[in-house]
Amino acid sequence: MRLRLTPRDTTFFDMLATLAQHNVTGASLLAELLGAPRSERDAIVHKLSEAEHVADDATHSIMRRLNQTFVTPFDRNDIYGLASALDDCMDAMEEAGDLIVLYKVDQLPLRVSEQVQVLQRCAELTAEAMPRLRSMDQLADYWVEINRLENQGDKLHRKLIAQMFDDTTDPVLLMKLKEIVDMLEEAADAFERVANMVEAIALKES
Amino acid sequence: MRLRLTPRDTTFFDMLATLAQHNVTGASLLAELLGAPRSERDAIVHKLSEAEHVADDATHSIMRRLNQTFVTPFDRNDIYGLASALDDCMDAMEEAGDLIVLYKVDQLPLRVSEQVQVLQRCAELTAEAMPRLRSMDQLADYWVEINRLENQGDKLHRKLIAQMFDDTTDPVLLMKLKEIVDMLEEAADAFERVANMVEAIALKES
Amino acid sequence: MRLRLTPRDTTFFDMLATLAQHNVTGASLLAELLGAPRSERDAIVHKLSEAEHVADDATHSIMRRLNQTFVTPFDRNDIYGLASALDDCMDAMEEAGDLIVLYKVDQLPLRVSEQVQVLQRCAELTAEAMPRLRSMDQLADYWVEINRLENQGDKLHRKLIAQMFDDTTDPVLLMKLKEIVDMLEEAADAFERVANMVEAIALKES
Incomplete structure (x- = not known):
């Protein structure tokens, strides 16, 4: 239990918001990838991979700052957990994109784009919610909507x-498609874990 | 660290016990599904899906009450974690049942019923253990047996x-069966996570 | 928050180091398995399974001691979590070895041995890091290298x-190989979780 003798470092809210914003970029690149001709896919996956590196750096900046800061705006383990969980969303999205190119899949089932739309909406809602951690206000709408x-x-x-x-009659193609589609579902699960974590933090801090 | 100036709200024990009881219902419905002719499967999966919704509502009631209660019988994060973990058991059982119908699997390997028997036993033991959280008594038997x-x-x-x-020579059928059997194993893992969480809570509170 | 009136029990560092050492044994047995003729595989997997039991016992000894000790060198939940995470590494390695025999896979892709080399290096680094928890010193090198x-x-x-x-043109063989290779990747993830946990503990305790 740390005494609050000094003003709390509120930079963490900005850092978490920036990290969440990278997920918006990641989800957009995934959407772009689905619509792109095969010749442009490598370039888009390269951008996605760069976005993932930037998010990694942003996550580690949060960890380093946690290490140097005595007074945090809320429990330091929760900031740590939230940063990791936001990073997990990006990791899953990047892996899904990478697999599409690595497995040389020509045609994805149409409804995969619906999955990616869900991810785009999750990423946007999460990025909008992060600054509200400052006041712990109006967060319930966010986690209810993510769960929905x-x-x-x-x-x-x-x-x-x-x-x-x-x-699909070709079992090998089926295995490839299934893994891509499962990875997109994993990304959605990761966004849900972020929302559940925010809910738990709000419970504790309220 | 919260001071215990007021009597603790013990309703949480009843709420966790109720939630655990829904898992007993879920495991029974899964067992019923395995023995049912194909014409009755839809109706049983419908019941299973309803049981899953009821468990979801029970989980959210616990979350809401946590939000409104100042003094909890043990760490509020642990109550939160336990409710989520109990809900995970139901989610996996419901998904396994749903996949059996969605994938139009005619015949499951015989030993799948042994997997479901393990789940039924796990669900019963868990439901019996929840009320014992009140006294933190005789819980070791429960978590040892679940691990076994x-x-x-x-x-x-x-x-x-x-x-x-x-x-199985048909690879597509093999993929379907494997996913169902893996999901049942995931349900067993979820019951183990509940038991591990109870063990950790007992360690802390003892 | 426990007051530190009595000397802290430092046996936990030794116990965690012993547990981590079992993972070194496990990773070596996996490497041995890959190079072994089929006639010797059963015997090696048997040794791997015994190593897994020994690690299980070591994990439970830590849990029991936690239960009996009033003053722990760092947060008891973190010791609990670290022991479980170290045990997860062994579980995944043992399962990968077991599947190789159970699925009667004759020939693994050559690069699987590179995966196992990564696991051996992870196991060694982790075993070397555990004693350094005592002083919380020079741990950053460890978690950075594991992440790499x-x-x-x-x-x-x-x-x-x-x-x-x-x-691979045979889809059933492909499914078998994929599951083994995925399980090895799961073991690497488990080592990363240990490192992330050590990072979080170091943040908290520093």
Whole structure:
């Protein structure tokens, strides 16, 4: 338990907001990748990979600052956890993009773009919510909506896999597609973990 | 660190016990699904999905009450974690049931029913243990037995997959079966996580 | 918050170091397994499974001691978490070894041995770092290097899968290989989780 004798360092809110903003970039690049002709995919995945490195650096800056700061705006383990969880979203999105190119998949099922739309919405809502951690205000709307989106994404994901099992006769292609689609679902789960963490922090701090 | 000036709210024990009881219902419905003719499966999965919604509501009631309660019987993060972990068990069981219908799997390997028996036993033991959180008494028996069951389930799961690789020649069917069997193993893991969490809480509070 | 009126029990450092040492044994046995003729595999996997049991016992000894000790060298939940995370590394390595035998895989892709080399290096670095928890000294080198290794392992893993998709025409063999290779990647992730946990502990205690 740390005494609050000095003003709290509020830079962490800005740093978390910046990190969350990288996820918005990542989700947009994924959407761009889906619509791109095969010749442009490498370049987009390269940008996605760069965005992932930038997010990694942003995460480590938060860790380093935590290390140097005596008084944090809320529990330092929670800041640590939140930064890691935001970084997990980017990692999953980058891996999904990378697999599309690595596996040389020509055509993704149409509804994969719906999955990516869910991710874009999750990323935007999360980036909008981070600055509100400062006041712990109006955060419930955010985590309720993310949970709703994740539920919707989960249903979509199951139906998409079932449909792929019906439509795709080549088992190797099926394995490739399934792994990409599963990784996109993992990204949605990661956004949900961020929201659950924010909910737990709000519970504790309120 | 909260001072205990007022009597602690013990309703949480009842709420966790109720939530754990929903998992008993879920595991029974899964067992029923395995034995049912294909024509009755939809109805059983519908019931399972309803049970999952009820468990979701029970989980959120716990979260809301945590939000309104100043003095909790043990660390509020632990109550939060326990409720989430109990809900994870139900989610995995519901997903396994849903996949059986979605993937239109006619015949599951016989030993899948052994996996579901392990889940039923885990669910019962967990539901019996929750009220004992009140006194932190005789909980070691519970977590030791769950760990034993999960180990047994894990061995069963590996052998089942190996046997499926030997017996099933259709790779697409194999992928479907593997995902269902893996999801049942995930449910067993979720029950183990609940038990590990109870062990950690007992360590802290003792 | 526990007052430090009595000398802290420093046995925990030795116990965590012993547990980490079992992972070095596990990783060596995995490396031995890859190079062994099929007739010797059962015996090596048997040794690996015994090493896993010994690690399990070591983990539970830590839990029991935590239960009996009033003053711990750092937060008891963190000791608990660290012991569990070290045990997870062993579990994943043992499962990978077991699957190689259970699935009767004759020939693994050559680069699997690179994955196992990464695991051996992770296990060694982790075992060397555990005693340094006593002074919380020079730990940053350890977690930075583990993160680098895990990144390298992750890239290797993705390329290995992509290559398997290109080279292996039998989908059932592909499923078997993929599961083994994924389990090795899971072991690397488990070592990274240990390192992240050490980083978080160092942040808190510094």
